[in-house]
Amino acid sequence: MLKQIESYILSGNFTEAEKLYQIMDFQQFEDEIIISAYDNRNILYYTFLHYLLMKVESEELHNLAFTLLIVPLVPIEGAYHCALYHAQKAIELTNEQNVGDLELILFLYGVPDQVVSDDKALETCHKILALEPSNEIAKSVLKKVQRRMK
Known part of the structure; x- marks a missing residue:
């Protein structure tokens, strides 16, 4: 499923990526997003998480966004500041x-x-x-x- 979700996210097809997210165990989803983001270093992974967060805000998704920003996407300017936002939201939730x-x-x-x-x-x-x-x-x-x- 890794290549499938990766393909959907990188092509901006968030609707299909969301369908996979809905049927996956969260830990499997988290692992696949982190692995794919390491392989591609693309901001679309973060954008997809934001897409999901706009639908249903959860501590899990904020924590995943945090991890994405401090590990595979850390070279992006402002990543730590964005990670702080997600940490604060998880704490609030x-x-x-x-x-x-x-x-x-x-x-x-x-x-x-x-x-x-x-x-x-x-x-x-x-x-x-x-x-x-x-x-x-x-x-x-x-x-x-x-x-x-x-």
């Missing part, structure tokens, strides 16, 4: 209760483009630690932020 979504903000705190401020990273660390006091990622970033803010 889960009422700030999903540690994995909150950790996306901390990942972006560490990227060279400096898309997340010290204050936002600090706030996010505290939210994560309130939900999961033993979270090593939040503890590590918290130390880094506190050193930077001195």
